[in-house]
Amino acid sequence: MKTTYIMQKEIRESILTSKGFLWYTLTSIILSILSYLFLTNSELSLLDQGQMLYMIMNFITALGILMGLVFGSDAFAGEIERGTLEALFISPVNKTEIAMGKLGAAVTNWGIIFVISLPYLFVVGKGGQNLLIGIAYLAILGTLLAIIFSAFSMGLSARIKSMKNSLIISFFIFLLAGAPIFLSAALRKTWFGMILDLINPFADAINTFDSVVIDSQGFSYQAGRVAIICGYTLLSLWFLKRSVSRLEM
Amino acid sequence: MKRLILALSAVILSITVNYAYAANRIAVSINPPSVQANMGDTITYTGTITNNSDKAANNIIAYISLSNVTQGKESPMDLEDWSANKAIKIDTIQPHGTYGGKWPMRLIDSGSYVAYITVVDKNSNIPVSSEMSHLEVKRILRLNPNNVLPVAIGEPLIIGIVFMFVALRRRKGVK
Numbered sequence: 001m002k003t004t005y006i007m008q009k010e011i012r013e014s015i016l017t018s019k020g021f022l023w024y025t026l027t028s029i030i031l032s033i034l035s036y037l038f039l040t041n042s043e044l045s046l047l048d049q050g051q052m053l054y055m056i057m058n059f060i061t062a063l064g065i066l067m068g069l070v071f072g073s074d075a076f077a078g079e080i081e082r083g084t085l086e087a088l089f090i091s092p093v094n095k096t097e098i099a100m101g102k103l104g105a106a107v108t109n110w111g112i113i114f115v116i117s118l119p120y121l122f123v124v125g126k127g128g129q130n131l132l133i134g135i136a137y138l139a140i141l142g143t144l145l146a147i148i149f150s151a152f153s154m155g156l157s158a159r160i161k162s163m164k165n166s167l168i169i170s171f172f173i174f175l176l177a178g179a180p181i182f183l184s185a186a187l188r189k190t191w192f193g194m195i196l197d198l199i200n201p202f203a204d205a206i207n208t209f210d211s212v213v214i215d216s217q218g219f220s221y222q223a224g225r226v227a228i229i230c231g232y233t234l235l236s237l238w239f240l241k242r243s244v245s246r247l248e249m
Numbered sequence: 250m251k252r253l254i255l256a257l258s259a260v261i262l263s264i265t266v267n268y269a270y271a272a273n274r275i276a277v278s279i280n281p282p283s284v285q286a287n288m289g290d291t292i293t294y295t296g297t298i299t300n301n302s303d304k305a306a307n308n309i310i311a312y313i314s315l316s317n318v319t320q321g322k323e324s325p326m327d328l329e330d331w332s333a334n335k336a337i338k339i340d341t342i343q344p345h346g347t348y349g350g351k352w353p354m355r356l357i358d359s360g361s362y363v364a365y366i367t368v369v370d371k372n373s374n375i376p377v378s379s380e381m382s383h384l385e386v387k388r389i390l391r392l393n394p395n396n397v398l399p400v401a402i403g404e405p406l407i408i409g410i411v412f413m414f415v416a417l418r419r420r421k422g423v424k
Contacts, residue, residue: 024412028405033401040397123395123397
């Protein structure tokens with residue numbers, strides 16, 4: 001109940017504001033440009049429909065993670081810098097409830113991005129293969145990734161107590177997580193590339209999207225990667241709880 | 250001198266026979282011999298690989314190649330974007346038997362192309378290629394595929410209107 005209260009407060013203060021609406025309008029404009037390019041550019045428009053859907057799913061996931069990192073970095077360090085954390089701490093809500101409320105708001109933000117992206121996914125994937133199953137995987141894995149990166153960034157923000165620093169470190173971690181995308185297909189098939197792909201939750205998610213949407217493979221192919229992402233989710237929640245329990249004013 | 254000429258003739262004869270044997274052992278043809286289509290169309294090339302020898306041909310690899318022959322754009326094409334299955338591995342073709350392979354292909358860009366199928370047999374040093382099939386792809390321009398425009402313009406507009414409505418209500422509430 002108290003967690004819900006904190007979550008509602010965060011949503012009112014971060015999402016239902018001019019800033020929040022500006023983010024979503026920009027998200028929508030970017031997705032509009034991207035999907036229009038996909039469908040009308042002479043070369044891009046003729047990509048396989050599954051390939052287009054896969055590319056736009058990756059973009060939505062990355063966008064959700066990035067916004068989650070910003071939410072997470074602001075969660076505690078931002079409150080400390082604004083001098084509002086003390087007031088929150090003297091309220092009858094414990095630290096874990098505060099953290100879970102803030103995490104709930106970050107996940108709500110991902111939920112809004114997902115809802116905004118739905119019409120684009122339907123337009124881009126129309127008539128193609130595996131549209132609905134692809135969207136289902138995006139909903140589930142996107143939510144887990146939003147939890148992982150937001151909780152990690154929140155934990156960092158509680159430990160470092162500096163929004164700028166926690167944001168920079170979080171972005172570095174995100175770039176590291178996205179590194180397999182920059183590796184060539186041949187390098188990704190080497191033992192180094194395969195290990196990097198496997199232990200990295202972001203790469204696990206995009207490889208799952210590839211496998212589901214483009215290769216039409218069933219859940220048995222995805223189970224290992226999904227299990228790794230679930231493991232990271234638990235680990236990030238543990239990291240957040242531990243970081244917040246140590247937080248002192 | 251006579252012996253040398255004889256030996257050289259024998260070597261040349263042996264190479265020629267070997268080449269002719271390899272060339273004749275496997276034969277490959279491509280169908281259709283010419284195609285005219287639009288960008289975005291999917292066409293299928295069929296390759297017929299024939300084993301003309303009395304022995305079974307094992308572990309044969311057949312693949313399709315596409316070259317752009319448009320004036321000023323001459324280059325081989327990377328078929329990955331064209332969604333074409335490039336290589337087919339054939340375990341065995343019986344003596345005097347044939348194998349029919351299919352290569353569906355989505356036409357990504359306009360221009361003049363030639364497609365041909367090559368067969369590689371590990372028992373021969375000479376790959377065998379089919380004749381070239383000429384492909385003409387016409388450019389087409391689509392402005393609103395999949396009804397993307399209403400979504401691409403409408404959604405940012407709706408979010409913007411909701412934002413302005415909420416901001417206006419808040420401002421009134423504050424007053």
